[in-house]
Amino acid sequence: MDTGRIIPIQSTAIEGDGMGCHAGGETLLAAAKAAGKSETLAQYALDYPRQQDAGPHDQPQSMCPAFGSLRVGLRMRRTATILSGSACCVYGLTFTSHFYGARRSVGYVPFNSETLVTGKLFEDIRDAVHAQAAEGELDAIVVINLCVPTASGVPLQLLPKEINGVRVIGIDVPGFGVPTHAEAKDVLAGAMLRYARQEIQNGPVAAPRGGRQDRPTITLLGEMFPADPVIIGQMLAPMGLAVGPSVPTREWRELYAALDCAAVAAIHPFYTASIREFEAAGRSIVGSAPVGLEGTQEWLQKIGEACNIAPDLIAKSRNDALHGLRDMLSRQSIKGRITLSGYEGSELLVARLLIECGAEVPYVGSACPATPWNAHDAEWLRAKGVQVQFRASLEQDMAAVHAFQPDLAIGTTPIVQKAKQLCIPSLYFTNLISARPLMGVAGAGSLVQVVQAAIGNKARFDAMKSFFGDAGAGHAAGVWEGVPKDRPEFKAETRRQLEKLMKKRKAEEMG
Numbered sequence: 001m002d003t004g005r006i007i008p009i010q011s012t013a014i015e016g017d018g019m020g021c022h023a024g025g026e027t028l029l030a031a032a033k034a035a036g037k038s039e040t041l042a043q044y045a046l047d048y049p050r051q052q053d054a055g056p057h058d059q060p061q062s063m064c065p066a067f068g069s070l071r072v073g074l075r076m077r078r079t080a081t082i083l084s085g086s087a088c089c090v091y092g093l094t095f096t097s098h099f100y101g102a103r104r105s106v107g108y109v110p111f112n113s114e115t116l117v118t119g120k121l122f123e124d125i126r127d128a129v130h131a132q133a134a135e136g137e138l139d140a141i142v143v144i145n146l147c148v149p150t151a152s153g154v155p156l157q158l159l160p161k162e163i164n165g166v167r168v169i170g171i172d173v174p175g176f177g178v179p180t181h182a183e184a185k186d187v188l189a190g191a192m193l194r195y196a197r198q199e200i201q202n203g204p205v206a207a208p209r210g211g212r213q214d215r216p217t218i219t220l221l222g223e224m225f226p227a228d229p230v231i232i233g234q235m236l237a238p239m240g241l242a243v244g245p246s247v248p249t250r251e252w253r254e255l256y257a258a259l260d261c262a263a264v265a266a267i268h269p270f271y272t273a274s275i276r277e278f279e280a281a282g283r284s285i286v287g288s289a290p291v292g293l294e295g296t297q298e299w300l301q302k303i304g305e306a307c308n309i310a311p312d313l314i315a316k317s318r319n320d321a322l323h324g325l326r327d328m329l330s331r332q333s334i335k336g337r338i339t340l341s342g343y344e345g346s347e348l349l350v351a352r353l354l355i356e357c358g359a360e361v362p363y364v365g366s367a368c369p370a371t372p373w374n375a376h377d378a379e380w381l382r383a384k385g386v387q388v389q390f391r392a393s394l395e396q397d398m399a400a401v402h403a404f405q406p407d408l409a410i411g412t413t414p415i416v417q418k419a420k421q422l423c424i425p426s427l428y429f430t431n432l433i434s435a436r437p438l439m440g441v442a443g444a445g446s447l448v449q450v451v452q453a454a455i456g457n458k459a460r461f462d463a464m465k466s467f468f469g470d471a472g473a474g475h476a477a478g479v480w481e482g483v484p485k486d487r488p489e490f491k492a493e494t495r496r497q498l499e500k501l502m503k504k505r506k507a508e509e510m511g
């Protein structure tokens with residue numbers, strides 16, 4: 001085991017545990033830059049740009065970004081994932097992983113102020129990686145630096161690249177550098193693709209588990225409902241194309257197959273680092289997805305052109321796909337106004353599909369940024385009068401619900417909660433919309449069904465509201481033994497104390 005010398009960490013580092021999301025992004029960012037992470041953070045700023053001229057709410061509300069990378073690692077066969085970060089962050093991330101059915105242990109290398117600033121933490125991580133590599137048959141070990149170790153400059157790039165044939169991938173995924181958990185998936189997927197591409201350049205690599213496809217393949221970018229790649233494969237077949245792996249992949253050797261494609265479909269448009277690797281491998285990228293009539297036509301055309309398919313075969317593929325869709329849409333449609341917001345990155349595709357299924361969609365908000373791969377979808381939506389908000393904040397999503405008074409609000413947890421309070425039927429985007437098929441006839445059919453059923457619940461909300469009235473609202477919220485009493489004098493006193501505290505802090509800051 002290589003236990004080498006201890007690498008000291010910059011003394012400008014954040015000292016000790018307990019600095020986290022609440023410490024202020026700017027403080028952590030400055031510390032990370034001073035601690036030698038400037039290059040990584042500059043690349044993140046280019047790959048995952050924040051909203052220009054943003055106000056105080058410039059950070060979209062999403063879960064801890066590192067969850068995206070962690071989830072990608074945990075879903076891969078023969079891959080161990082180790083976190084390096086504050087205990088509270090690791091607790092939350094582990095909890096969320098198991099909530100989403102990880103069925104795999106999350107590795108953790110704890111630290112304290114001393115091990116952080118002396119560089120011992122890096123040594124502990126290196127020891128953990130060696131121990132893990134020796135333990136069992138693994139393809140890869142992923143080590144993820146969370147906020148504090150990133151801000152302190154813990155140099156994961158100095159970990160060995162390989163131990164006994166086990167690849168070691170160290171990445172920094174700080175909340176102050178990677179805005180959403182969606183983009184954090186790209187951080188790890190991109191790092192793995194880069195590694196796999198270098199392996200391909202260095203010599204022969206393993207074939208896919210089921211052997212190589214005999215037809216040219218299209219690699220799909222983004223986590224999708226399992227039926228979607230199958231549906232896409234059926235649409236591609238008339239052009240003589242097959243569907244390839246989806247990235248993030250479920251196994252290391254799929255990375256080689258993903259790179260060995262005819263073209264890449266950026267179904268989720270925020271995989272900037274991954275796209276960089278595919279472009280370096282000479283692959284062309286096609287944005288958007290086969291959703292709805294127009295979306296499917298355009299997408300199949302672009303895929304066919306990217307793969308130099310004869311026009312008559314492209315036309316056949318389009319016609320075959322459209323036949324079923326036209327039939328389905330003539331029989332079923334959505335009637336109602338819907339606002340839509342989420343942080344998965346597929347919001348624009350869902351909005352397109354909703355509109356093609358008959359819905360009125362005045363607003364779509366995505367926590368993800370505008371990229372070249374969603375530009376066409378944004379343009380299509382704007383031409384239909386939709387307000388498209390990239391890097392949407394909770395406040396903007398909430399304002400849209402108030403302004404447009406939809407029949408259905410599709411959104412994140414706080415949006416759904418707010419909409420329910422307003423007696424507006426709502427659906428949680430992550431669990432109820434992005435976890436179902438979206439492509440082709442199956443996608444349209446399933447979306448129409450779930451949306452119409454939700455809109456039909458309006459009368460139940462009204463009945464509940466009239467039954468409960470204002471019970472449990474405002475000062476009466478919570479659990480009471482007696483009849484709740486409003487105490488305006490307590491509120492006034494608390495406000496007075498807070499104002500006093502703020503004045504004291506201000507005075508201390510000034511001097």
Ligand code: SF4
Nearest residue numbers: 020021064089147175
């Ligand atoms: S790692 Fe996640 S939970 Fe921890 S401080 Fe950073 S953003 Fe917050």
